[in-house]
Amino acid sequence: MIVSIINNNKKDEIATNESYSSRANVLMESFTSELDWANELSYNDRLTQISKKDIVDFANKYLNNDNYVAVYKRKGEDKDVVKVEKPPITAVSVNREDQSDFLKKVNEMPENEIKPVWVDYSKDLQKTVSNDTEILAVKNKENELFSMYYQYNTGKWNNKLLPLAVDYLEYIGTKQKSSEDFSKEFYKLASSFNVSSSNEETYISISGLNENFAATVSLIQDLLKNAVADEEALASYKEGIKQSRANAKENKNVIMSGLRAYAKYGAKNPFNDVLTDAELDAVKASDLVKIIHDLTLTKHRVLYYGPKSVDQLAKELTPLKAKNAKYVAIPKAKVFKEEPTVKNKVLFADFDMKQAEVFWFRNSDKYNVKNAPVASLFNSYFGGGMGSIVFQTIRESKALAYSTYAYFGQASKKEDLNSVGAYVGTQADKFNDAVEGMNELLNDLPESNKALQTAKESLLKSLASERITNASILMSYLSAEKLGNKTDIRKEVYDKVPTLNYPDLKVFHDKEMKNKPYVYCVLAKTDAIKPEDLKKIGEVKTLTLKEIFGY
Template sequence: MKFKPLIISAFLTLGFGLQASAYSYETVKGDPSQTRIYTLPNGLKVYLSVNKEKPRIQTYIAVRTGSRNDPAETTGLAHYLEHLMFKGTHTFGTSDYDKEKPYLDDIERRYEHYRTVTDPAVRRQLYHEIDSVSQIAARYFIPNEYDKLMSSIGANGTNAYTSNDVTCYVENIPSNEVDNWARIQGDRFQNMVIRGFHTELEAVYEEFNISLTNDTRKEFAAIGKMLFPTHPYGTQTTIGTQDHLKNPSITNIKNYFKHYYVPNNVAICMAGDFDPDKVIATIDRYFGSWKKSDNVVYPQFPVQKDLTSPVSATVIGKEAENIMMAWKMSGAAELQNDTLSVISQILSNGKAGLFDININQPMRCQGAQAFNYDMRDYSQFIVIGMPNEGQSLDDVKNLILAEIEKLKNGEFSDKLLPAIINNMKLDHLHALDDNESRADAFVNAFINGRDWQVEVQKYDRLAGITKQQIVDFARRHFTDGYAIVYKKQGEDASQKKIDKPAITAIPTNRDMQSAFVKEVKESKVEPIQPRFLDFNNDFAQLKTKRGLPVYYIQNKQNQLFDLNYYFEFGEESNKWLPFAKNYFDYLGTDKLSAQEVQERFYGLACNYGIFVGTNTLRINLNGLGENMTEAMKLMEQVINNAKVDNDAFKKYVEQELKSRRDNKLSQKSNFRALQAYGQYGAYNPVRNMPDSAELVSVNPQKLIDMVADLKNYKHSVLYYGPLAEKQLIATIDKNHAIAKKLKDVPAGKPYTKEQTPKNEIWIAPYDAKNIYMIQYHNENQMWNPEDEAKVQVFNEYFGGGMNGVVFQELRESRGLAYSAYADFSTPVRKNDSNYAYTYIISQNDKMMDCIHVFNNILDTLPQTPAAFELAKQATMKRIASQRITKTGIIYSYLSAKQRGIDYDIRRKVYATLPSLTLEDIVKFEHDNMAKKPWRYLILGDEKNLDIKSLEKIAPIKRVSTDEIFGY
């Protein structure tokens, strides 16, 4: 189809006395998202897509630059600049910019000198001087005013990310706050000021230290070096080197900002509920005066030569062994990447790909997957494989290469390619329902230089691709010229953490507020009226002929369906259920092989799965509505006629036992296990599982019977889809076989949180450069719905986002952590207890600092009326603009039922919020968290911890890795 842009003039009256303005935009015929693409006179791109489902808008502001453009002498610069973009401008983040500026300039000069000095003693003295000047500058700094602004307009998801080619700033805003949002962002992108530099740099240090235990990051870096030896994709990482992080340059950051943060290098991407004519006028009002640059150039690098034979590297780390293989491909804008997206599905789509049916299904290794990682200059086609116990990494490599040879020889079903295209279209339909997915697609198109017409026509184009074209492509590109990384398990002696510098805490200045923030807080917008659920009218409660309850909502938007058999019991009732579910994935029936089962579901563009929770279980089927009946018959056939495969069971048990051993190597898995053990004791969600002897000896028929017997227990059917009520009931009656008399739900032993009557310290071992720590408190207090408004506002005020007390005190003021928060948690079911916890990841040598700060702010809650009003305002605006839709309505009802209420709790919260006072929050925190005993759960390397200081708090209990995992 030839692209003919549709140019439309939209005349808008911007206000009394102002002239109308006209904005031209491009569209693509047949675009289901009906995206408008504007280009303002200064070059700023604006992508707008309307979706009226809920009164919110997903916004991304994407800058076409990332670590690829970092100066070689200051790697990590793009990422660090991303952090600094949250520090404010001339008008916010400061009480007096004119007085602040001389000190900021002095700090910049001092850093330029500091980075040229190598003598450690001199560097310490220079850093002390920087710290001293920073204290003076901090008198004018108002930390986290950006987050205050976002809270005041009811934004969610305030964040940003940096990668090789992009830095992107993320907000989800209520639809009535476009003007305030645009005003804030316009100021931010044109008038960014670098302040709070040394404490934020310490937060980036912490992020770097966390990355030292991330073996996957190290593998990607090693792959990059081999594929792109003279290009930043291979020569530098997004987070930067230790030496460069130790020697930052504010001057370089400013120059980088001036060069790349210009309108003709930026795109604003928005999807949600808005009038595009009004939105583009608003964006023009706040961004139109932004000066374009005629000098936006990107560093150029030599063409990266193709490899002609395999090259390899070895990475050492504590996590489980695996291999990563990669082939260099063309940049993301090339149509080659569309073909690669299909090939990745031919190899591994989770059901019927070559890896799925020939490696994963028969469990010839622990797992293999493939995906295309596209970047602007080049792309990487990545394959990852994990070995079975005793299997060599080269064996896994050979298994993968054998399947790639099948791809090159066309040894895959003729039905697979059309099934892949149908499933890709299904995924695209799901993405259109989601504002974040729409906006993310705009970012990718802009950053990668991909025309939106090409993106819209992708699925029509792929529908015409032939098997022979795939084979020819694979033969050309999947040569012996690949890179392979062998990830071995062991101690990485090359990794050194960045030491803690001497930082004097800067003041949080909570009581200060810029005039800009005051104006935004007090601005008047047309309010969004909240919409609460009415459990009597928002969905239909039906019955089948046999009296099975059916919760029904009709999908009038598209032909997608979501069907669930919902059971009110789970692993608390039967610890075998998760393992029965997992084993089922490897089984066929008396008529179909396991491979055929997966291929048939995939061919129907439908997904089937069993999901086992703590006290609920779902058998789920979703996909294209036109295929629901056939998919439902297939699902029932599998559930009722699964056939024992003893060889598959033996392999499954071997893989499960290896997976348990691998979990013990993962820092995050260790921390999850410690957290569960510390909160629930020995009977908890991590340890409640069959031991190895039980697994090996169980009769697999018992697991099959366990799943087949589910239909004989009382359950409900949940449905969201295009069928009318009578059609649905008839379909269920005909295809869902149940017993004449259903059994009662089996009793379960609930996980029960332990109380904390005294201070305790539990340490579990993990050799890393940082600690993970939780302080946990529970006095068996039951949930009271009347307190829910206090809980939500307290969490927003104290431990939530960047405007919370925790973030300000631990990160903004002192640079103690990259990740820190706290929460007062209420239970998800009746008769369970509330509990409180703090969470932090920090360096080993900062542990006691973190504990002292946490305890200080817990025992004496900092009180700031303005921050409290912001927290209350943010909570109200988020509730008002929230919309629960589709199956979310039914699950909200079921969740309320579990908590012992029969109404939407948000209605009560919203009604209570206006009368809530700061004194209410202070009293709530005093009664529930201040001066309370805590159980300190610390995962870390004891030889690097301050044990003597810990012993002054409470006796130390050492728990082993085997103890927390239970195996």
């Protein structure tokens, strides 16, 4: 196991250094902590000198029975809380055109211009077909790490059991190897596997050292093809799911996600389209294992990032499906249509807290690539950060929110609708003022030449310094493919933004936000918000947790 630990540490170190920001962070921490850099580089070499006896001696010396502190956390109400009377708050005038001497000094510092680098999908990505399977590959020219994904165009909307099945994969083994045996085998290879299933896609991925690529592929395929049902493991897995579902109902962020899904799709939506408790109890291990086995016979793509060329990969990669085997049919997907936002509504959910959270939502039009530049600049100017109009007005000037933002959300698929969103997290007694303050901004876009210039510079520098590299090229390609884009859309944004000015943003704001109906998703304690305050916003519907979550 010591050899395995060293190999895994080696892999983690290489993976860390793949990221420019992580690499810089390691250098910075070593410098500020005054560590010897040569000593840091030789860490893995020093690990090879440690024996099993050294580890046992260390554990006996430092991890003995009386050398620890136990910390207990108890729930309850603190009876000794001292109430502080809330002072009156006077709105601060926000002069966006002024600059401090410090800011001027910073702006005067010389800087080297950063040239943007765009992804060229025709050059940075290789394609081929092997054994009736499309392969998309990006060559790793920096190190010996690989990542490989089996990508399926099927998910929860096709089969509600699919997400359960792929997660269950981590709990089971085969007739020859237990789940623990597989974990140990992957660890010994300094490899890992991960599974995920969303509404419309499923991924099974492996990663590790290139020298162990063939062994890692063999291991994951063995598990997929030969997994056996384990009712005991399923019982444990179900208990975990039930606990997770119970925890979700106590998490305000998850509840708000449910409200937003209700606003987007209506009462029947992807968020609450889940198994009931009775349906979950009725799930059999054999049902989930069959789904796992069927994945080896389901049409898929292979996405690869690693040292091998696409031709070499196609030649060496063992296909999941036997040559003469037939593909299984993918179940027809359930369709969830985004509801047009035609009038003001309020979706209210009770949550025991002192605060109130409000999320404005509306569905807009379908994706249009021509809107990408103005939408990107608008988000940067209007509600995308601490220097934005929304943040400075709602939080900094009027002190009406702990957190606030607003945005125009571009769809992730060309068939889907864009959306408008805005958020305020405030004190319950500031609810009316916070809603009024956000509505003022949604209906009237303030003009600030300085803020606009800052938003432009920020967006352009962000695009120029951003680098899509390694496996991210594959994901960027898939995102572009879903939108029908053939090129890296960031280039069009970068080229167009300098020509945009306030009138362009005003036209966009008027079209997408001004005097538009919204669904107000409100999360607060029932008696903290007056019913008449909700009614004056729009038609009110109070939702139970059962209606939000579906269980």
